[in-house]
Structure formats: C-alpha cells, structure tokens
Amino acid sequence: MNKDRWTGLVFIIACALLWFAVIPQQTDGPDEAFVPRMATAGMFIPALIMLVRRPKNQSTPPDFRAGAFFHSTLPAMLLVLAYLLGVAWIGFFFSSLVFIPAALFIFGERRVHAFWITPAALLGGIYLVMVHFLHLELPAALLI
Amino acid sequence: MNKLMSAAILGACALFCSANVQAAFPEKPLNVVIAFAPGGTSDISVRMLAPKLEKIFGQPLVITNKGGGAGVPGLNTVLQAKPDGYTISAPATPAFSASIFLKGKPYNLDDMTFAAGYMINDRILLTKPDKPYKTWQEFIAYIKANPGKVSIGSGASQAAMEVLKSIAIKENLDVNFVMYKSGGEASADLIGGHIDACELGVGTAAYQAARKGELSVLANLGTGEVPDFPAVPKLHKDLGYEFFTTVIYSFILPKGTPEDIRARWESAIKEALDDPELKETFHKAGFAPAFLSGQQAKEFSENELKTIPAMLEYNKQFKK
Amino acid sequence: MLDSLMAAFGMVLDWQNFFWALFGVTFGIIMGAIPGLSDNMAIVLLLPFTYYLGPIPGIAMLMGLSKGSNFGGSIPAILFNIPGTPQAMITTFDGYPLAKSGKSGKALKTALFASVTADTASDLVLMFLAAPVAAIALRIGPPEYSMILLFSLVLISLAASSSPCRGLIATALGILLSTVGCDPESGTPRFNFGFIELSDGINIMPMAIGLLAFSEVLRQAEKWYDERHAKECSECVHMSERGTDGDRLTLAEMRSCLPTIGRSTLIGSFIGIVPGIGTTVGAYLSYIWSRKKSRTPEMFGKGSLEGIAASEAGNNAVNGPNLVPLLTLGIPGNLAAALILGGFMIKGLIPGPQFMESNAPMLYALFIVLLLSNVYTAVIGGVFIHFARRLTGIPKAVLYSIVPVFCVIGSYASKGSMFDVSVMFIFGLLGYVLNKLKISMPTLIVAFFLGALLEHKIRQSLSIARGDWMIFVDRPISCAFLVMTLAVLIFYILRHARSGQPAA
Numbered sequence: 001m002n003k004d005r006w007t008g009l010v011f012i013i014a015c016a017l018l019w020f021a022v023i024p025q026q027t028d029g030p031d032e033a034f035v036p037r038m039a040t041a042g043m044f045i046p047a048l049i050m051l052v053r054r055p056k057n058q059s060t061p062p063d064f065r066a067g068a069f070f071h072s073t074l075p076a077m078l079l080v081l082a083y084l085l086g087v088a089w090i091g092f093f094f095s096s097l098v099f100i101p102a103a104l105f106i107f108g109e110r111r112v113h114a115f116w117i118t119p120a121a122l123l124g125g126i127y128l129v130m131v132h133f134l135h136l137e138l139p140a141a142l143l144i
Numbered sequence: 145m146n147k148l149m150s151a152a153i154l155g156a157c158a159l160f161c162s163a164n165v166q167a168a169f170p171e172k173p174l175n176v177v178i179a180f181a182p183g184g185t186s187d188i189s190v191r192m193l194a195p196k197l198e199k200i201f202g203q204p205l206v207i208t209n210k211g212g213g214a215g216v217p218g219l220n221t222v223l224q225a226k227p228d229g230y231t232i233s234a235p236a237t238p239a240f241s242a243s244i245f246l247k248g249k250p251y252n253l254d255d256m257t258f259a260a261g262y263m264i265n266d267r268i269l270l271t272k273p274d275k276p277y278k279t280w281q282e283f284i285a286y287i288k289a290n291p292g293k294v295s296i297g298s299g300a301s302q303a304a305m306e307v308l309k310s311i312a313i314k315e316n317l318d319v320n321f322v323m324y325k326s327g328g329e330a331s332a333d334l335i336g337g338h339i340d341a342c343e344l345g346v347g348t349a350a351y352q353a354a355r356k357g358e359l360s361v362l363a364n365l366g367t368g369e370v371p372d373f374p375a376v377p378k379l380h381k382d383l384g385y386e387f388f389t390t391v392i393y394s395f396i397l398p399k400g401t402p403e404d405i406r407a408r409w410e411s412a413i414k415e416a417l418d419d420p421e422l423k424e425t426f427h428k429a430g431f432a433p434a435f436l437s438g439q440q441a442k443e444f445s446e447n448e449l450k451t452i453p454a455m456l457e458y459n460k461q462f463k464k
Numbered sequence: 465m466l467d468s469l470m471a472a473f474g475m476v477l478d479w480q481n482f483f484w485a486l487f488g489v490t491f492g493i494i495m496g497a498i499p500g501l502s503d504n505m506a507i508v509l510l511l512p513f514t515y516y517l518g519p520i521p522g523i524a525m526l527m528g529l530s531k532g533s534n535f536g537g538s539i540p541a542i543l544f545n546i547p548g549t550p551q552a553m554i555t556t557f558d559g560y561p562l563a564k565s566g567k568s569g570k571a572l573k574t575a576l577f578a579s580v581t582a583d584t585a586s587d588l589v590l591m592f593l594a595a596p597v598a599a600i601a602l603r604i605g606p607p608e609y610s611m612i613l614l615f616s617l618v619l620i621s622l623a624a625s626s627s628p629c630r631g632l633i634a635t636a637l638g639i640l641l642s643t644v645g646c647d648p649e650s651g652t653p654r655f656n657f658g659f660i661e662l663s664d665g666i667n668i669m670p671m672a673i674g675l676l677a678f679s680e681v682l683r684q685a686e687k688w689y690d691e692r693h694a695k696e697c698s699e700c701v702h703m704s705e706r707g708t709d710g711d712r713l714t715l716a717e718m719r720s721c722l723p724t725i726g727r728s729t730l731i732g733s734f735i736g737i738v739p740g741i742g743t744t745v746g747a748y749l750s751y752i753w754s755r756k757k758s759r760t761p762e763m764f765g766k767g768s769l770e771g772i773a774a775s776e777a778g779n780n781a782v783n784g785p786n787l788v789p790l791l792t793l794g795i796p797g798n799l800a801a802a803l804i805l806g807g808f809m810i811k812g813l814i815p816g817p818q819f820m821e822s823n824a825p826m827l828y829a830l831f832i833v834l835l836l837s838n839v840y841t842a843v844i845g846g847v848f849i850h851f852a853r854r855l856t857g858i859p860k861a862v863l864y865s866i867v868p869v870f871c872v873i874g875s876y877a878s879k880g881s882m883f884d885v886s887v888m889f890i891f892g893l894l895g896y897v898l899n900k901l902k903i904s905m906p907t908l909i910v911a912f913f914l915g916a917l918l919e920h921k922i923r924q925s926l927s928i929a930r931g932d933w934m935i936f937v938d939r940p941i942s943c944a945f946l947v948m949t950l951a952v953l954i955f956y957i958l959r960h961a962r963s964g965q966p967a968a
Contacts, residue, residue, distance in 0.1 A: 004629075007901040011633055013774050018640070026655045032647040035919045036655070039643065042636035046629040064900060065690075072689035073682050077893065080678070080868050084889055087872060088882050107688055107861035118862050122869065133208050134509045136877055139885075181879075182508050184802075188809050207512065237560060245651055246663050295928045302651045321651050322606075322927045325920060328795040328802070332739065335793065338605030339928065349794035352816045387960045415915045422612065428812045 015044040075106055079096030092138040095124055169405050171203045174293055175231045179218025179239060181211035185347050185431070186235045188204075189263055189393060192425050196416035214242030219396065223256055227398040229405035232259060235393030240445055244452050246300045252448055257401045259333035259409035261394035261436030261444070262417060263426070266366035267304045268376065269296075270334060270350050271341040273360045280363045283341065284315055291318035297334060297342035301348075303389040304343045304365050306455050307379070309462045310387045334359070346370055347430040355430070366390030371432050387455045390448075394441040410438055472828030476836075480521040485833055488525035489840040497540075499546045499677040499867055500874025502669060503533035507803045508878070519811040520826065524833040526807050530800045531583060534743070534780055535845050538575040540854045542772075543568055544863065546680050550672040551743035551779040553906045554751050558764065558771030565767060571712030572849040574769045575776045580842045582777035583728045584835065586784030589733050590791075591831045598792040599784055601737050606924035607935050611945035612738055613918040616745055618949050620910055622956050623752045627902075634903045638911025639918070641666060648920040649927070661883040668913060670875035670888035675905045678871050678888060679895025681864050688860070708867050711853070711881060721773040724754045728774045729791055732781025739789055739797035740917060743779040744910055750778025777821020790815055791827065923954060 018040045027033040079102055085094030100119040109115070130136040145234070187209060193206045210218035215238050222233035240251050269280075275282040287294045296319055298305040305321060312319055322339055324330035331350035334342040335358070343365055344350045350380040353359045355372050364370055364378045367390045380388035395413060397406060416422060417435045426433045436444065475481075488510075496788035506529045513730035514522030537549030542559030555575060562571040589597065604612070621635035622628055644655040645665030656662040728750035735746040754774035755764040764771045785799040787804075794816030796802035798906050808815050813823065820827060875888035895905060 003902070007630070007633075008901070010897075010901060022655070026657065028647070028650070028652045028654065032650065032652065032654050034565070035915075036640060036643045039636045039640035039915070043633050046632040046636075050629050065686075067693070068686045068689040068815065072685045073896070076682055076685040080681075080889065080892075083868065084872070084885055092872070096869050100869065102863035104861050105866065106685065108692065109861035109865075110860065114862060116857065118865065122866050126869075126873065130873065130877075135208075135512075136509060137206075137208055137880060138873065139876060139882060141502055182511055182806055184806075188806050191512070191806075191810055195515070208880055209508070212661060212667065212879050213665060213889055216660050216663075217883075243660075246646070246653055246660060248660050305651075320927050320930060322924050323651070324924070325648065328789075332602065332789065332793065332795050333605055335604055336602035349816060352794050352814055354816070356816075356818055356888070366609055425812050428814060429809050430814075456573070 004050045004053075006035050008047045008049070011043055011047035012051060015047065019044075072106065076103075079103060079106060085137050089141050092141040093123055093127070145349035169229055169408050170201050170203045172230065173206050174229075175225075176205050177218055177222050177231065177233045178207060178209045179211065179215035179222075179233060179236060180209065182209050185265065185345060186215075186238070186393065188429065189426070189431055190234045191292055192422065192429070192431075193262060193413075193416055196419055196422050197412055199206075200412045200415050214246060216243055216246070216248060222396065223398050224293050225398050226369065227257070227400040227402075229397060229401050229409065232395050232397050234395045235263070236396040237261075237394050237441075238391055238444055240449055241303050241391075241452055244456075250449065253442055253449070255399050257397040257399060257406050258438035258442040258445075259395035259397055259406055260413040260438050261392040261441035262413055262433060263393040264366070264368035264432050265345055265347075265391045265393055266364055266368045266432065267299075267343050267345050267389060268351070268354075268364050268370055269308075269343045269356055269362040270359045271362055272334070272337065275340065277362075278360065280340065280383060283362050284317070287317050287319050288315075291331070292320070294341070295320040295322050295339040297322045297324055297330045297339040299330035299342060299344035299348060300324050300344070301343065301389065303391075303452065306452075306459055307365055307385075307387050307389050308343065309459045310455055311379070311385055313459065313461050314385065319343045330420075337344045346432060349431050368432060368434065371427060372430070387451060387458070390444075392436060392444050393442055394436065394438075394445075398403070406438060406451060468824040468828055471825035472832060474858035475520060475825060475829040476832045478521075480518065481524050481829075481833055482836070484517060484521040485524040485528045485837050486840055486844070488528025488602075489532035489837055491842050492529040492534075493539075493841075493844060494532075495529070495553075496533030496536025497548045497848075497852070498870050498874075499548050500673045500870040500872075501877075502549045502874070503530045503537075503801065505669070505874065505878055506530075506533050507800055511803060511807060514807050515810055516819070519808075519813055519831055520833065522807055522811065523804065523830060524837065526804050527830075527834055528837045528840065530779075530783065530804075530846070531841050534583075534783070535576060535579045535776075535777050535841055536848075538772075538776060539572065539848065539855075542571045542575065543852065543856055544680075546677045546867065550668070550676070550909060551747055552775075553672075553676060553744065553909070554747040554779070555772055557751070557775070558766070558768045561765070561767035562769075562772070563856070567711060567767070569853050570713050570717075570769070571767075571772055572852065573713040574717070574721060574772045576842065576845045576849060577713070578721065578725050578728075578776040579780045580772035580838055580845070581725050582732060583780040583783060583841070584734050584838045585729045586781040587831070587834045587838065588784070589642055590784035590787055590834075594792055597737055597788045601789050602737065602739055603941065606921045606928060607939050607942040608945070609738065609778050609941040610918060610921040610925055611936060611949065613741070613914050613921060614739070615945045615949045615952070616749060616916050617911060617918065618743075618952055619752060620748050620907055620914075621766050622952065623756075628956070628960075630901075630903055631907055634898075634905075634907040635911040635915075637903070638908040639915030641671075641908075642912045642915035643919065648916075650921050659883070661881060662723065665916060666887060666912075667875075667879065667884050668909075669878045670677065670884040671891045671912070672909055673871050673874050674888040674891030675895040675898075675909060677867055678892030679899060679905075681867050681871075682892065682896045683899060684860065684864050711953070717769055721769055724770045724773045725777040727753060727757065728777035729781040732778045735778075736785030736797070737783040737788070739786070739795065742798060742913065743782045744906070745914065746782040747775040747779035748906065748910055750774040750781075792816070792820065794819070867962075912949035 023033050023036050083099040097119050101115045146232045178187050178190050198205050219233050219236050219239040225231035225285035277286045309357050327344050330342050333339050361373045361376045377383050379385045417433050495501045537552035538555045541547040541552040541555040542563050545556050545560040547553040559571045621631040646663050648653050731750045732746040735741050751774045755761045756772050789797050790801045791797040796805045875884045925935050
C-alpha cells in the first residue's frame with residue numbers, strides 16, 4: 001500500500017476514536033467540544049482524500065523496515081523509557097550514569113575511553129552549571 | 145570571601161553544636177517552592193520578600209518555581225515534603241479555589257500547617273475615564289439602559305468572574321462576560337477600548353494606569369484595602385452583595401511541622417513585613433502587604449473554601 | 465531628548481554593563497545551542513542573579529540572554545537537524561541540507577549575519593517607533609487578533625508543506641492538541657484525562673523537545689542500523705563528504721540575502737506588534753514569503769542561503785517590537801518579556817507610561833545596551849561558529865546518547881515536574897510516527913500555539929458581540945485580514961485546478 005493511503009488510514013482511525021469516544025467523554029458540553037470537533041473534521045477530510053485518491057507516485061512504500069525498527073529503534077525507545085523510570089524512582093545522576101554508556105553501545109560506539117569520558121564530562125558539567133551554579137533542582141529520589 | 149568564611153564557620157559550628165545541643169532553626173538553606181511561573185505577582189512578591197527573610201534567618205533561601213495547574217501541583221509537592229520546616233510553599237493559597245474550579249479533590253486545611261499570610265491580593269473593577277459612568281451605581285444603571293451592549297472582562301480569575309456573574313443575577317443585568325488568559329492581555333484590551341470594563345488584580349499594568357489616572361476604578365471585589373484607592377466601594381462590605389473574592393497570599397508548611405519552627409517562620413515573616421524598605425518596594429509595585437498570623441490565614445481560607453461552592457450553586461441560574 | 469541621551473551614555477559607561485551583557489550573550493548562545501534548553505529557561509535560571517545586580521546590568525544580561533539564545537538555537541539546527549530552541553526549527557529546512565553537503569560554516573555565518581542584521585533593525589523600530597507601534601497594538605482587539613491568527617494559520621498550513629493534505633492534517637492535529645487543558649471561557653477541564661497537570665494545557669517546551677529532539681534521536685537510531693547494514697538509504701549522506709571551499713560566505717552572497725532579510729524583518733516586526741504570536745510564526749511566514757519572492761524557489765528546502773536568512777531574520781525581528789507593549793504599557797508581549805518584567809519590578813521599576821517619562825535616561829541606556837548586545841552576538845557568535853563547526857566531528861554515537869539527557873533536563877526544568885518529562889517521551893514517540901507519515905512537525909507546533917490563541921480570541925470576540933459573527937466583518941482591520949485569508953484560499957484552489965491536480 002502506498003504511503004499516502006497509509007497516512008490517510010491512520011488518521012481516519014484516529015478521527016473516529018476522537019469523535020465517538022474521546023470527545024464525548026472528555027468535554028463538558030457542546031460549547032467546549034466545538035473546536036475539538038472542528039479540528040477532528042479538519043483532520044478527517046484531508047485524510048479521506050489521501051485514502052481514496054489515486055496516488056501520484058505509486059512506488060513509495062511506507063518508510064517502515066522491521067529489521068531497523070526491532071533492532072535499533074525499539075531498543076532505543078525502551079532504553080529511554082527505562083531511563084525515565086530510573087530518573088523518577090532513583091534519581092537523575094545515577095540513572096544518567098547508567099543510561100549514557102548503554103545508549104553509546106546501542107549507537108555502535110565501541111571505543112572504551114568514550115564510555116567513561118562522555119558520562120564523566122557531561123554529568124560533571126551539568127552538576128557544575130545546573131546544580132552548583134544555578135541551584136536548579138534535578139530529579140532525585142532514592143539516590144541522586 | 146567574607147561570606148565564604150562565615151559560611152565555613154557556621155558550617156563548622158553547626159557540625160559541632162548539633163552533637164550536643166539542638167541547634168537553632170534554621171541551620172541549612174531553606175527551600176521555598178513558588179507554585180507559579182516566574183514573572184507573575186506571586187513570584188515577584190515572594191522574591192521581594194526573600195532577601196529580608198534571608199537576613200532574618202541568616203540562611204540563604206533557595207527559591208524554585210513549580211508552575212502550572214493553577215498552583216495545585218506546586219502546593220502538593222510541598223505538602224508531601226518532610227515536615228521539618230526547610231521546605232515551604234508560597235503564595236500557595238490560590239490553589240485552594242483552583243482545585244474547586246478544576247473539579248479536583250478539594251483541600252482539607254487540616255492537612256497542612258499555615259505559617260503566615262503576607263499580602264492581600266484584591267481584585268478591582270476598572271474602566272476608562274471617558275465612559276459616561278463614573279461610579280458603581282452609574283455603571284449598573286448604564287448596563288440596564290444598554291442591555292447586551294456592555295462587555296466586562298476578567299483578567300484570568302475564575303472566582304472574580306463568578307462574583308460578577310452572581311451580581312448580574314441579583315441585579316438582573318444583561319451583560320457580556322469576556323474571559324482572558326492573563327492580566328496583561330486583559331489590560332491591553334481595556335486600554336484599547338475593546339471591552340467596557342475589566343476586573344484585574346492589583347499590581348497589573350491596568351492598575352498602574354489607574355494610578356496615573358488613565359483608568360478609573362469602579363469597585364473592589366474583595367474585602368481588603370486597595371492602597372492607592374481607599375475610597376473605592378467594596379462589593380460585599382459597602383454595597384451589600386453576598387459574594388466577594390479576596391486572595392491572601394501565605395506561606396504554607398507540610399502537616400506535622402513542629403510548632404516552634406512554624407512560629408519561627410511566622411515571626412520572621414512579621415519582622416520582614418515591618419521593614420519600611422520592603423513596604424516601599426511592595427507599594428511601588430502596587431502590592432498590599434498585610435501580616436496575618438497562621439491562624440488568621442487558615443480561618444480566612446476556610447471561609448473562602450465554604451463560599452465558593454455556595455456561589456457556584458447560586459450562579460447556576462445564570463443564563464448567557 | 466539630548467540631555468537624556470547624554471545621561472544615558474554616562475549610565476552605560478560602566479564596566480558592569482559591558483560585562484553582564486557579554487555574559488548574557490555568551491550564556492544565551494550556549495543555552496540556545498543545547499537542544500532542550502531554551503531562551504526562556506535561560507532567563508528563568510538567571511533571573512535570580514539579576515536581583516544582585518543594578519537595574520541596567522541586570523536587564524542587559526536578560527536581554528543579552530534572549531538575543532544570544534535566539535542565535536544559539538540555530539547552531540544544532542544547522543549542524544544536526546535538531547533545533548536548539550523551537551524558533552530555530554524553520555532554520556533546519558535549509559541549514560541541515562547545507563551542512564550535509566559540507567557547507568556548515570556558510571550556513572552558520574548566514575544565520576548569524578541575518579540574525580544580527582534583523583535584530584538591530586528591530587531594535588531601531590523599538591527605539592524610534594515605540595509610540596506608533598503601541599498605538600497599532602492597542603487597535604488590535606480580539607476580532608482583529610482572531611483574523612490575523614486565521615490568516616497566518618491558513619498560510620502556513622497550505623504553503624508550508626509540499627502536500628496540502630498533509631499540511632492540513634498537521635494543522636488540525638496541532639489545533640486539537642491545543643484544546644487540551646481547560647475551556648478558555650468556562651474554565652472547566654477538557655481533555656485532561658484526570659491529570660491536574662494538564663489543566664493549563666500541554667506545556668509547549670516538553671512537547672517541542674519531544675517532537676523535535678527526541679524523535680530525531682529515534683530516527684538516528686534507525687539510520688545507524690541502516691548504515692551498519694549498508695542497505696540502500698536515501699538519507700545516508702555522511703558528514704565526511706564535505707566540499708572543499710564551501711565554508712566561506714562571500715560578500716556577493718551576503719548582498720544577495722539582503723532583500724530577503726529586509727522583507728523578513730518587516731514581517732517579523734509586524735508579528736512582534738501582535739503580542740503572543742511569537743518568533744516561530746515570524747520565521748515561518750518570512751520563509752514562505754521569501755520562497756514566493758525568490759528567484760530560485762526550487763532551492764528552498766534543499767540548502768538555500770535565502771531560506772536560512774529568512775528564517776533567522778524573521779524570528780529575530782520579532783524581539784524588538786515585542787518589547788514595545790512592555791515598555792509603553794507594562795504589558796509583556798511574550799514569556800521572555802514577562803520574565804524581564806519581573807526583573808524590572810523586583811528592582812522597583814514599573815514599566816509603563818510613567819516609566820517612559822520619569823526614567824528616560826535609563827530607557828535610552830537600555831536601548832544602547834540592546835545595540836551593544838547585538839555587537840556582542842556578532843562577535844561571540846563568530847567565535848562560536850569557529851568552534852561549533854568542529855562539533856560535527858563529535859561522534860554521532862556520543863551526540864545522540866547525550867541528547868536524551870538534555871531532553872530530560874530541558875523538559876523537567878521549566879516547571880520542575882516529572883509529568884512534563886513523560887509528556888516529552890510521549891511526544892517523542894508521536895514525532896517518530898508522524899515523521900514516518902511525513903507530517904510536518906513545525907507546522908504542527910505552530911498550529912498548536914496559534915490554535916489555542918485562535919479559539920480563545922474567537923470566543924472572546926463572540927462574547928463581546930453576543931455570538932454575532934459579523935463582528936469580524938464590521939471592524940476594518942479584521943475584515944482586511946479575512947479578505948486576505950479568503951484570497952489565499954482561492955489562489956491555492958485556482959492554482960491547483962490550473963495545474964490539473966486535485967485541489968486538495
């Protein structure tokens with residue numbers, strides 16, 4: 001299927017969800033719901049055109065490659081998610097100390113010195129400027 | 145250098161003293177959480193107060209802004225903090241009414257410790273001097289003579305808007321209400337003549353214009369004294385309307401804070417407010433400093449929490 | 465006037481002013497250049513420091529910060545396709561393609577040249593045209609405001625993206641996201657899904673950081689995989705393929721950018737008069753108009769110097785007029801101005817009509833410091849460009865590992881809330897999906913903040929007029945913009961009909 005059609009389909013489903021489920025549940029009355037409904041309609045019409053019209057260029061498939069997604073994007077997403085949970089439950093500096101080397105590894109860094117110079121320089125700099133100099137409070141929970 | 149030395153000496157002192165006697169509060173920097181974004185009345189008033197408090201406590205105040213959600217999330221973080229007096233929230237009080245308007249869980253005022261109130265933030269109804277009405281009574285008469293033609297703005301106070309609505313019901317007025325997102329935006333539209341009258345807090349741009357005589361004041365929506373306009377009638381006290389809105393800005397500590405520490409905060413705030421230099425700074429900005437003891441501040445807020453639901457109930461009669 | 469000016473010079477000639485303005489500009493460039501840390505945040509962080517300074521050095525530092533970070537944001541936008549500040553996102557359109565072809569130096573110098581020129585011009589507007597600008601600003605009430613917003617929105621959604629359908633979807637989605645929070649009129653919660661943190665709406669900073677910076681990290685993760693597997697990949701152009709003599713910006717090129725800068729300064733200054741619309745819209749509209757006027761419109765989006773100049777000039781020109789309502793009426797035009805207002809008030813200075821009269825020398829001193837800051841931006845910016853170009857030498861692995869850390873700091877710090885960090889994460893994922901569907905993120909972000917204003921202003925107008933839509937036609941300024949909006953719409957439909965393509 002062509003990328004235009006994919007785009008149209010995704011947004012039509014999103015619009016249907018919004019119109020029938022989310023908007024009635026999350027708004028108080030017709031006045032409050034007016035602009036959201038207009039915006040949903042504004043999304044639906046171009047999406048429908050994209051779904052039904054004959055695409056100009058038949059050869060562009062959606063830019064989704066399972067290999068790339070499962071081997072690098074998904075791990076990156078999960079790693080950042082784990083990092084955020086770590087920031088919330090453990091603390092910013094400790095989590096970053098773990099996260100940066102892990103991310104370096106995912107991005108294909110293999111030189112050993114990069115694994116200790118990067119976190120040390122970055123976190124040292126952040127501590128000096130943000131915490132020491134600007135008194136900015138960074139998330140801290142169990143540890144720092 | 146001097147500062148560093150004294151800090152070092154203080155630090156060393158604290159280290160030794162804490163071993164045998166309980167050192168006097170405070171022995172380390174104090175965290176003040178402002179539940180609003182920087183640059184507003186809340187933020188500026190606390191930051192004006194801060195240097196005086198630092199001098200009185202002999203410890204630095206670390207001020208952080210935790211804005212958004214009409215002050216509710218900011219207050220909540222402080223209420224969950226350790227009740228040792230080192231984390232305090234200011235100006236805190238607006239979060240009480242906000243939680244009602246946002247249909248959140250209303251606050252139980254016993255779940256917190258009131259240190260003291262430091263400022264009364266009243267709201268006033270302003271208009272341009274070239275309008276045919278000069279007083280509140282003339283204004284009401286004018287609205288009645290021109291039904292549906294008069295627009296009244298609100299500089300982003302839901303409570304003030306409800307007060308005005310309750311008056312529209314009582315006086316049977318046909319008037320248009322326009323809600324604004326900030327006092328600045330509302331001031332610009334009032335000065336530009338796009339709306340006929342507007343309620344705004346003290347210290348806003350329109351308030352400064354009123355001081356200069358470019359705008360005139362019709363009424364005070366609250367109960368406090370507005371410093372530059374003592375003769376302005378108060379809706380509740382002078383004009384006999386049932387509802388009013390006054391926000392007192394106060395410092396609030398987490399529940400369970402020891403009484404001697406709370407009292408220390410209270411006396412420090414009182415001492416800071418007695419400073420003539422601070423009074424002058426507040427006055428220049430158009431703020432009305434007023435000391436309220438922790439007990440007074442609590443009673444005041446309790447009263448407010450009771451009247452808002454009653455007002456909302458009464459305003460259900462309002463039709464557009 | 466002359467007396468005040470002389471007195472002003474006396475006030476300016478103090479090492480403190482020079483030092484703190486310099487400090488502000490330098491710190492601003494650094495903060496702007498770090499994705500996730502914006503100019504507003506730089507001001508928030510340094511605001512407390514100004515309390516210890518005198519009024520002029522304090523304000524000079526804040527002004528320097530906003531000027532510095534405005535330019536700083538374009539550095540990562542050009543080098544890495546990650547705008548350092550939201551207003552630099554239009555600069556990525558042409559800056560990044562140029563950097564990919566090894567001409568990062570040229571792109572950065574164009575950005576600096578356009579920034580400083582437009583900024584100086586807009587400061588002159590502030591100095592000499594403050595009174596007329598304030599008079600125009602007061603004429604813009606809710607109906608006029610609504611139509612200006614509508615005009616900008618329609619122009620951006622139709623003209624900005626190559627596919628009008630996608631432009632419309634991005635716009636509608638942006639408007640929809642802007643309705644999260646509270647109803648602007650009744651104040652009742654809407655789309656807040658039970659989160660009180662959402663009652664002010666989605667915070668723009670974490671949203672922009674997620675959509676622009678974090679989603680780029682995810683995209684790069686994928687690209688790295690492609691490169692490793694040596695698959696065919698149209699976007700895999702390496703930084704190493706640099707041209708030999710692409711980094712110099714010749715005088716002829718500078719001159720060729722001047723008309724663009726002039727036009728963009730005009731647009732930016734006008735946008736600056738209307739409070740709250742903001743720098744990003746100024747940049748976007750300038751970009752669209754410059755593409756229309758350019759002799760080489762086909763180069764836009766592929767590395768046109770004019771494109772960079774338009775974006776940078778358009779966003780910097782907003783700043784001067786934006787300060788007009790602050791200085792003349794005491795009404796802040798944007799968040800940075802609101803913060804600077806706080807800085808004034810703490811010093812016991814109350815901006816507004818009285819301020820102009822009673823503190824004239826100080827006002828002139830501030831103007832001189834503003835111009836001085838522009839000189840600083842030019843000089844310090846030049847030095848930074850010299851070093852920043854070497855940043856392309858940072859291994860990509862290192863760069864994309866530390867960007868998420870800054871995303872966390874940037875989204876956390878503006879309000880100190882972990883909730884905003886999760887907002888950033890969710891928008892990062894959304895940005896990744898939208899990128900795949902080729903939905904333009906800048907259009908979405910612009911529609912997001914214009915949409916909220918538009919709903920607000922339209923409903924205010926209708927409140928004033930008791931629901932009578934004729935208010936938009938009755939008032940001349942708003943009617944003019946309504947006609948222009950319709951003209952743009954008709955023009956687009958006709959053009960597509962003539963070229964034989966479907967009008968959508």
